[in-house]
Amino acid sequence: MDPIIEGIIRAIDLILTGDPEVLSIAALSLYVSVAGTLLACAWSIPVAVALALRSFHGRRIVKGLFNALIGVPTVALGLYLYLLLSRAGPLGYFQLLYTPYAIIIGQSVLVTPIVVSFATGALESVDSDLRTLARTLGASDIQTYQVVIREAFWGVVLAIVAAFNRAFAELGVAMMLGGNIRNLTRVLTTAISLETARGEIALSIALSFILLSIVMSLSVAINLARKSTR
Amino acid sequence: MTPYVETVDITKEYDSIRALDLVSVAAKPRRVTSIVGVNGSGKTTLLKILAGLDTPSSGKVLIQGHEANPSELRAHCTMVFQRSVMFGTTVQSNVTYGLRINKVSSQDAALRVKSALALVNLEGFEKRHARKLSSGEQQRVAMARALALERDVLLVDEPTANLDPANAMIIERAIKESAGSRTVLLSTHNLAQARRLSQHVIHLYRGRVVEEGEPSRFFANPSDERTKLFINGELQF
Numbered sequence: 001m002d003p004i005i006e007g008i009i010r011a012i013d014l015i016l017t018g019d020p021e022v023l024s025i026a027a028l029s030l031y032v033s034v035a036g037t038l039l040a041c042a043w044s045i046p047v048a049v050a051l052a053l054r055s056f057h058g059r060r061i062v063k064g065l066f067n068a069l070i071g072v073p074t075v076a077l078g079l080y081l082y083l084l085l086s087r088a089g090p091l092g093y094f095q096l097l098y099t100p101y102a103i104i105i106g107q108s109v110l111v112t113p114i115v116v117s118f119a120t121g122a123l124e125s126v127d128s129d130l131r132t133l134a135r136t137l138g139a140s141d142i143q144t145y146q147v148v149i150r151e152a153f154w155g156v157v158l159a160i161v162a163a164f165n166r167a168f169a170e171l172g173v174a175m176m177l178g179g180n181i182r183n184l185t186r187v188l189t190t191a192i193s194l195e196t197a198r199g200e201i202a203l204s205i206a207l208s209f210i211l212l213s214i215v216m217s218l219s220v221a222i223n224l225a226r227k228s229t230r
Numbered sequence: 231m232t233p234y235v236e237t238v239d240i241t242k243e244y245d246s247i248r249a250l251d252l253v254s255v256a257a258k259p260r261r262v263t264s265i266v267g268v269n270g271s272g273k274t275t276l277l278k279i280l281a282g283l284d285t286p287s288s289g290k291v292l293i294q295g296h297e298a299n300p301s302e303l304r305a306h307c308t309m310v311f312q313r314s315v316m317f318g319t320t321v322q323s324n325v326t327y328g329l330r331i332n333k334v335s336s337q338d339a340a341l342r343v344k345s346a347l348a349l350v351n352l353e354g355f356e357k358r359h360a361r362k363l364s365s366g367e368q369q370r371v372a373m374a375r376a377l378a379l380e381r382d383v384l385l386v387d388e389p390t391a392n393l394d395p396a397n398a399m400i401i402e403r404a405i406k407e408s409a410g411s412r413t414v415l416l417s418t419h420n421l422a423q424a425r426r427l428s429q430h431v432i433h434l435y436r437g438r439v440v441e442e443g444e445p446s447r448f449f450a451n452p453s454d455e456r457t458k459l460f461i462n463g464e465l466q467f
Binding site for chain 1: 281282283304305307308309311313315317318327328331332375376379
């Protein structure tokens with residue numbers, strides 16, 4: 001049978017039968033990617049607000065830097081973070097390497113430029129006259145920012161979704177910081193890589209099918225939510 | 231009558247361009263003061279300074295004789311722009327926004343919104359999406375939004391520049407009625423409108439006040455040559 005068709009059939013079978021290992025891999029993937037993305041948002045969205053709405057010296061350079069960092073190779077980032085988190089590294093004391101927390105940290109760093117750049121773009125695209133209007137109606141600086149963020153809401157959501165997708169689908173950071181340890185740090189991408197290397201093409205396709213299904217379902221859900229609010 | 235709001239020798243420079251040059255104007259309460267002039271004469275810059283949206287390079291703005299900083303000006307004034315900007319919500323939310331952030335009680339806010347919308351003939355539009363309205367209707371929402379705030383000073387910048395006569399008439403009526411309880415400064419290059427609405431007219435040319443006076447005298451017997459040319463439609467920037 002064609003390995004692709006076999007893979008899809010196996011994926012359906014694995015999902016319908018609730019294969020515990022596949023479910024735990026998918027759940028861990030979701031957990032680390034959601035946590036990594038939310039962690040990144042905690043600092044990236046305030047940075048995006050500052051870049052989009054405040055004027056300060058070096059603003060353009062900072063924006064350019066974040067734009068450039070979007071394309072950073074995950075393996076390179078994984079290597080640097082590995083050196084930081086390894087026992088001999090500056091953060092080795094915390095013994096985070098080869099734990100889900102290491103993957104979360106790595107993914108949050110990886111997606112930071114995506115959230116910052118895309119959210120900044122979304123906030124900058126809001127009509128600047130809206131800020132002026134809010135001020136004429138008595139809004140404070142913070143209330144003016146709230147107006148802009150509300151206007152750019154779906155643009156910011158798309159930035160977060162793009163960041164999640166990047167975190168969910170990346171391999172380098174998860175492999176180098178998580179180590180692909182079964183039942184501990186194995187996520188969908190590292191599992192796909194491993195099964196492919198072992199010649200388990202159908203299982204790899206099944207896992208990739210699950211990965212793609214989650215990414216696409218999220219995109220469809222966000223689009224539906226966006227349309228329903230218009 | 232003491233002016234409610236006035237500027238004293240205001241200048242405003244952008245890089246090397248002087249948009250306002252020692253401008254001193256005064257607007258009295260319960261009157262419409264029109265600022266007329268060709269495009270680029272500094273009308274909008276002046277209104278933005280009065281609204282606390284911009285700061286003068288030199289000179290000061292007084293409210294009831296006391297110098298006011300931009301934040302104090304924003305507490306006294308509100309502004310309606312030539313291009314109306316709408317929040318991406320309903321008409322009701324647009325008009326309520328300023329009241330909500332200024333902590334007006336919901337009961338009072340409901341009454342103010344109702345009466346402001348009635349003043350611009352927009353009863354029944356509360357649930358409509360503001361950005362889906364025509365430009366004339368949007369400008370009327372902008373006017374209602376400003377009026378509902380009940381600020382002491384209403385600054386109106388070319389409010390009917392892009393409107394059809396029916397919408398323009400509603401806006402003019404709202405300006406006229408609102409002047410009964412506040413100070414109104416209207417920027418316009420529509421001389422007929424300035425004549426219809428105002429009790430005082432100021433001619434701004436290249437950032438300077440070149441003439442001012444009551445409409446009857448200003449339009450019938452201007453003393454400044456540039457004002458004569460402007461009234462005859464022959465003045466260019």
